[in-house]
Amino acid sequence: MHIEVTVNGRLRSADVEARTLLAYLLRDEFNLTGTHVGCDTTSCGACTVIWDGLPVKSCTVLAGQVDGGAITTVEGLEQDAQLHPLQQGFWDNHGLQCGFCTPGMLMTTYALLQRRPHPTETEIRQAISGNLCRCTGYQNIVAAVQQAAARLSAQDAMEEVQA
Amino acid sequence: MFPNAFDYAAPTSLDEAVDLLSRYGDDAKVLAGGQSLLPMMKLRLAAPAWVIDINRVPELDGRRESDDALILGALTRHSAIEWDRDLDADYPLLRETAALIADPLVRNRGTVAGSLAHADPAADWAACLMALGASVTARGPQGDRLIPVEDLLVDTLTTSLELDEIITGVTVPRPAGRAAAKSLKLERKVGDFAVVGVSLQVEVGSGGAVSRVGIGLAAVGPTALRAREAEAVLMGRPLGPEVIREAAALAAAAADPASDRRGSAAYKRDVVRVFVERGLTAVQHRLADGQALGA
Numbered sequence: 001m002h003i004e005v006t007v008n009g010r011l012r013s014a015d016v017e018a019r020t021l022l023a024y025l026l027r028d029e030f031n032l033t034g035t036h037v038g039c040d041t042t043s044c045g046a047c048t049v050i051w052d053g054l055p056v057k058s059c060t061v062l063a064g065q066v067d068g069g070a071i072t073t074v075e076g077l078e079q080d081a082q083l084h085p086l087q088q089g090f091w092d093n094h095g096l097q098c099g100f101c102t103p104g105m106l107m108t109t110y111a112l113l114q115r116r117p118h119p120t121e122t123e124i125r126q127a128i129s130g131n132l133c134r135c136t137g138y139q140n141i142v143a144a145v146q147q148a149a150a151r152l153s154a155q156d157a158m159e160e161v162q163a
Numbered sequence: 164m165f166p167n168a169f170d171y172a173a174p175t176s177l178d179e180a181v182d183l184l185s186r187y188g189d190d191a192k193v194l195a196g197g198q199s200l201l202p203m204m205k206l207r208l209a210a211p212a213w214v215i216d217i218n219r220v221p222e223l224d225g226r227r228e229s230d231d232a233l234i235l236g237a238l239t240r241h242s243a244i245e246w247d248r249d250l251d252a253d254y255p256l257l258r259e260t261a262a263l264i265a266d267p268l269v270r271n272r273g274t275v276a277g278s279l280a281h282a283d284p285a286a287d288w289a290a291c292l293m294a295l296g297a298s299v300t301a302r303g304p305q306g307d308r309l310i311p312v313e314d315l316l317v318d319t320l321t322t323s324l325e326l327d328e329i330i331t332g333v334t335v336p337r338p339a340g341r342a343a344a345k346s347l348k349l350e351r352k353v354g355d356f357a358v359v360g361v362s363l364q365v366e367v368g369s370g371g372a373v374s375r376v377g378i379g380l381a382a383v384g385p386t387a388l389r390a391r392e393a394e395a396v397l398m399g400r401p402l403g404p405e406v407i408r409e410a411a412a413l414a415a416a417a418a419d420p421a422s423d424r425r426g427s428a429a430y431k432r433d434v435v436r437v438f439v440e441r442g443l444t445a446v447q448h449r450l451a452d453g454q455a456l457g458a
Contacts, residue, residue, distance in 0.1 A: 001171065018171035018214070021201075040164045042202050043354055045268055054242070054271040059164075060201045061272070062194075064171050065216060108268065115246075129353040130266025 003067045007032065008076030016063050023047040025063035026073060034074040034103050038132075045131030048104035049073050055111040057130070074103035077110065085155070086110055086148040095144035097135030104131045109145045117153055121146070166204035173216040177302060177331065180217055185304050185327040187213045193329060194218070195238060195277035198269045223331060235333045237277075241270035253337055256344035256364045260291040263346055266354045276330040279315060282322050282386065283356075289316055289387035290379030291346065291362040297335045303328040316386040340366035340374045343449035345442040348381070349434055351425065357382040358425045361414075361438035365446045371401045378410075378439060383418035383431055390414035393439065402447040411440035 004013045007030060014029040026032045026049065038046035040059050047058040050072040077084035086106055089095065096102045105128060112119055112127040119127065124145050125138070133141060174180040184191055192211035194200055195218070203209040217223055223237040233254055235244075244250065245261040264270055264278075264287045278288040279299060292312045299310050303325055312333075315322050324330070344364035348357050360381030368374040376397050378390040393413035400406050420431035 017168065019166045019168055019204075021165060021205075024165070040205070042198060042269060045266070048268055055268055056272050057268050060198060060269075062171070062197070062201070062214075062216070064173070065194075065197075065218060067173075127267055130268040 001064055001067075003063055005066050005068070006070040008072055014063070018062070018064055020063040022049070022051075022058040022061040022063050022066055022071075025066075026058065026071070032073050032075050036100055036103055038100065038104075043132070044101070045104040045108065045128075046101050048107040048131065050107055050111055053111070053114075055108045072107070072110075074106055077106060084110070084148075085151040086113070086145065089144035089146075089148035089151070090141070093140045093144040093147060095136065095140045096133075101131060101133045101135075105133065105141055109141075109148070112145070113149055113152060117156075118149060119145070164205040166201070167207060167210040169204075169211055170213050171216065172213060173219050175219050175221075177220055177222045177329075180215060180220055180329055181302055181304060181327065183213070183215050184329060187215075188326040191215050193277075193280065195280075196240065196273035197277075198265065198273040199277070199281045199283065217329070231337050233335045233337065235275055235335065237274065237330050237332055239275050239333075241265075241273050241275065241278075242267070244275070245270060253342075254295075254335060255342060256291055256295060256346060256362060257335070259344055259346035260287050260362055263287055263348045263360070269354065275333055279312065279333070280322060280324065280330055282316050282318075282320050284319050284384060284386050285356040285360070285382035286387065287346070287348065287357070287360055287362070287381060290360055290381035292333065292335065292379075293387050293389045294362045294364055294377030294379035295335050296377060297333055299330045300332045300334065301325075301328040302331045307331070309334070313389060319385045338364070338366045338375070340368050341450060342366045343446045345445045345449075347438040347442055349438070356425070359383055359420070359431050359434040359438060361435060361442055363439065363442045363446065365397070365402065365443070365450070367401075367450055371450075372399050373397045373402065374399075378414055380414065380418055380435060382425075383420040383435055385419070388417060388419065390417040390439070392417060397443075402443060402450070404444075407440055407443040407447070410443060411436045414439040 026035045036046040038044035042060045049058045191213040194214050194216040226235045241261045241264045278286045346362045348360040362379040366375040376394045380388045393410040415432050415436035418432050418435045420428045422428045
């Protein structure tokens with residue numbers, strides 16, 4: 001089947017089998033290998049991407065379902081060679097060790113900060129409860145998200161002052 | 164992993180969806196949220212020849228309220244309920260339950276109606292909606308019919324839906340009196356199947372006596388169960404420690420759990436007792452504190 005989907009702001013198309021899953025569309029057809037496939041059974045969250053504004057596990061969505069939709073992957077976070085404040089937060093706080101879960105963690109917390117710009121620690125921990133990390137014990141991931149939330153709201157405040 | 168090959172249809176109207184189901188019957192599966200269906204297809208536990216994706220059917224979206232009920236469209240996602248604090252005033256059990264389902268990412272896709280149609284005995288919605296006395300509307304070639312959730316769930320992964328019927332919405336009755344609710348779930352880790360789940364809602368009249376109560380049990384039988392005898396013992400009496408303990412014992416007796424790697428039958432039965440006691444006690448405090456409808 002023929003699919004057209006906006007990925008990280010760019011319209012792309014592919015011809016795939018109906019049984020193709022979104023994670024494999026992104027990785028195999030569009031070469032966006034930042035989206036990781038971990039468990040492939042809707043458990044680990046490494047494959048999380050944003051689909052029309054909500055984070056979802058892309059191993060459990062058919063490619064055909066996103067036809068006409070918009071996807072943001074981890075490759076869409078960096079702008080003009082500048083890390084997104086979340087990515088910088090993970091860097092500064094050692095929010096990863098092996099890095100396998102990181103793309104999913106970033107996309108889930110990106111969506112969290114869009115919905116709740118000032119999350120409590122509990123809200124952060126609840127938000128990432130569908131993303132498994134076997135290295136960090138989560139503490140530094142939470143710290144990274146807290147740093148990003150603070151930087152993003154400081155940025156917003158600056159923009160308001162300038163406007 | 165990937166499913167067996169199948170043909171994919173994405174109807175854009177309800178009539179078209181029902182036509183496709185009538186045509187393909189047992190060879191077709193309806194794709195709503197897909198959070199149970201797709202994993203089952205990847206594990207080859209399901210291998211439909213046709214997947215009918217109803218996500219582009221606008222009639223199945225959204226929800227509306229009538230004087231005496233809330234009607235959830237079949238595509239209502241768990242997270243849409245979880246995030247809507249306005250529901251707490253009249254329907255306090257819905258958000259309680261939604262927040263316990265799977266994990267936040269699954270909740271962004273999974274649907275209330277899809278969970279009911281899948282009929283997993285460990286599902287959170289089945290116990291919740293049974294406790295609330297909810298019904299589903301099913302559309303088939305002959306038109307609509309209303310099915311109480313209790314009659315919908317026949318056995319594990321088996322519903323009373325005909326092969327050419329599709330759930331279009333879920334009707335949740337509005338409480339007549341002051342209501343408070345509690346959902347409890349024991350799971351080994353986030354996203355795992357429930358070891359035991361209990362969803363309950365209590366309505367009280369002006370004197371504080373129980374005027375309606377629903378107690379739904381998850382993962383302790385071939386379908387979700389309603390603890391009818393426990394409900395009966397509470398009717399007409401004010402909530403208090405003694406009657407709560409009595410009801411908890413009756414609910415435990417109503418449970419029909421199986422021993423598996425999540426626990427022995429005896430253990431699960433006792434968790435039912437503890438959860439019903441905790442849940443009713445929480446509800447008693449909420450009613451006393453005025454954290455309830457009409458307070």
